[in-house]
Amino acid sequence: MVNFAHRLKISNDINTDYIISGRYKFKIQNEKELAKHIFEDLEENFYKKIKPGDFLVAGKNFGCGSSREQAPVALKASGLQAIIATSYARIFYRNSFNVGFCLVECETNYIDDMDELELDLEKNIIRNVSKGVNLEIKPIPGIMKKFLEKGGVVEYFKAHGGFEEII
Amino acid sequence: MRQTIAEKILSEHCEKRARAGDIVIAKVDFCFGQDGTSGIIIDSFRKLGVETIFDKERFCMVIDHSSPSPNIGVSAIHDKIRGFAREQGVKVFDIGSGVCHQVIPETGFVTCGDLVLGADSHTCTYGAINVLSTGVGSTDLAITLASGENWFKVPETIRIIVNGDLPKGVFSKDVILNIIGDVGSDGATYQAVEFYGEVIDDLSVDARFTISNMAVEMGAKCGLMRADRKTMDWIKKHSIREPRPVEADEDARYLMTLEYDLSDLAPQVAMPHTVDNVCGVEEVEGTPVDEVYIGTCTNGRLEDLETAARILKGRRAAKRVKLIITPASRNIYLEALKKGYVETFMSAGAIVNNPGCGPCVGTHQGVLADGEKAFSTANRNFKGRMGNPNAEIYLGSPATAAATALEGRIADPREHKRRLK
Numbered sequence A: 001m002v003n004f005a006h007r008l009k010i011s012n013d014i015n016t017d018y019i020i021s022g023r024y025k026f027k028i029q030n031e032k033e034l035a036k037h038i039f040e041d042l043e044e045n046f047y048k049k050i051k052p053g054d055f056l057v058a059g060k061n062f063g064c065g066s067s068r069e070q071a072p073v074a075l076k077a078s079g080l081q082a083i084i085a086t087s088y089a090r091i092f093y094r095n096s097f098n099v100g101f102c103l104v105e106c107e108t109n110y111i112d113d114m115d116e117l118e119l120d121l122e123k124n125i126i127r128n129v130s131k132g133v134n135l136e137i138k139p140i141p142g143i144m145k146k147f148l149e150k151g152g153v154v155e156y157f158k159a160h161g162g163f164e165e166i167i
Numbered sequence B: 001m002r003q004t005i006a007e008k009i010l011s012e013h014c015e016k017r018a019r020a021g022d023i024v025i026a027k028v029d030f031c032f033g034q035d036g037t038s039g040i041i042i043d044s045f046r047k048l049g050v051e052t053i054f055d056k057e058r059f060c061m062v063i064d065h066s067s068p069s070p071n072i073g074v075s076a077i078h079d080k081i082r083g084f085a086r087e088q089g090v091k092v093f094d095i096g097s098g099v100c101h102q103v104i105p106e107t108g109f110v111t112c113g114d115l116v117l118g119a120d121s122h123t124c125t126y127g128a129i130n131v132l133s134t135g136v137g138s139t140d141l142a143i144t145l146a147s148g149e150n151w152f153k154v155p156e157t158i159r160i161i162v163n164g165d166l167p168k169g170v171f172s173k174d175v176i177l178n179i180i181g182d183v184g185s186d187g188a189t190y191q192a193v194e195f196y197g198e199v200i201d202d203l204s205v206d207a208r209f210t211i212s213n214m215a216v217e218m219g220a221k222c223g224l225m226r227a228d229r230k231t232m233d234w235i236k237k238h239s240i241r242e243p244r245p246v247e248a249d250e251d252a253r254y255l256m257t258l259e260y261d262l263s264d265l266a267p268q269v270a271m272p273h274t275v276d277n278v279c280g281v282e283e284v285e286g287t288p289v290d291e292v293y294i295g296t297c298t299n300g301r302l303e304d305l306e307t308a309a310r311i312l313k314g315r316r317a318a319k320r321v322k323l324i325i326t327p328a329s330r331n332i333y334l335e336a337l338k339k340g341y342v343e344t345f346m347s348a349g350a351i352v353n354n355p356g357c358g359p360c361v362g363t364h365q366g367v368l369a370d371g372e373k374a375f376s377t378a379n380r381n382f383k384g385r386m387g388n389p390n391a392e393i394y395l396g397s398p399a400t401a402a403a404t405a406l407e408g409r410i411a412d413p414r415e416h417k418r419r420l421k
């Protein structure tokens, strides 16, 4: 299925405070409500642009900063299918797959705002339908893929009683 | 055996030889959450369907980020934390205890050679006392609560050697800001850092915490130091647990080695809105500020307060400045009282908050107005960090902060050289 790409005005070092401000992480317990405030400090009403299945596209070091899990939770609840960025900060990377949200690593210079994209995790490519090019993505580590399949680490852990099987 | 500190500590905790790049399951010595992350830890733990946590001596929660509670929502979370603690029989450091990253080492929960997880990104702080400690999200922490372990990717290690003799007025905060400015906000992503060199050897353990605390600001998983005499003395004073100091092998394999000579370093400032946007103080000197904040897990320790008190003694902060000072723990607060620092601060026109995170994360106790500029001793200056996206935050040492408070403009602490130790 083809979906749209959304780019923020800044591309690199998008921190978790930008994703969801510390003002809300204590206040709002409802995921859908939280999702209304994503990237609010960078662009008002950003969430309104997102249709289910869309992509957010960024540069390097996406998700740096605090360990707040509300960041991937809010992104997932906003309807985004995945983030596409050149690199991610460590804690955010773990948190996202832990909550069953997909992160894709690839060169993003060739994706413009509102390009139409299709993600293929089998072939490890993103088809940029608007530009007629295929972009290669870094394969998602096996352990992360298993979490995604189950919908998150909690579901995985419950089903398997631990991690032994993936090592 | 060619192993780095991180490889050794992980090997010991997974009972096999861990090499950079491996994925291992390791047992965790201690883990914790704070009030911003514990709510989800508890929810995720419940979802796992496990009744009791793996070991009630190896987990605690610290109410520090919004403490005491500024609103009903936070009060509910605090209440939930206290309830869970009663149910599981675990320790809560309640309001007024201090910031988790001071309280936990100070209370002796961690010791050399430990593997520690915290649901807070600055958990890397205890690398300064030879602990492999790193931040994770709440659900990751819940997994550890249920099982006593977690999965780890064994990190590559970058070795950073800091030599020279720091000039007067230049502190460990300036050292780490300088390094972050050099390597960038993602210069060590997914990797461990080991710090060595004359500068590190000369620093007190308190000052070393400042450096390890900020390792995550260059993306690192942990910022490790070896345990020397000072470390062992510190540990003996605070922890009854047996330390297991870990050194890297001489021929350990490093991803790279960076060397610095900082004998001529000037006080450093991180300008808005990223921590790696670093310059010498002279470049921003004279910038008017509205709030000065001295505290946090980076620079709210006794030594930091002493430095600020030396500069502020007998003087008053500039009229335009709100000067807010937050000791990192109750013990530090009590010491600061005994030594007269609190009196110095109050006489200088400061507000001395209860121990905790203070205004660091923008939930209370000093939220900035639109267009205001703050000078803070914290570790992050992201847009909106102190509660307002239309404000600006500069970061620097407690000395630079105190000098700035006096002027009402960013100022060079070396002008107060004679007052400094």
Ligand code: SF4
Binding pocket: B064, B065, B099, B100, B101, B120, B122, B296, B297, B298, B356, B357, B358, B360, B361, B378, B379
């Ligand atoms: S003082 Fe600031 S950086 Fe440290 S734990 Fe508290 S909020 Fe986080």
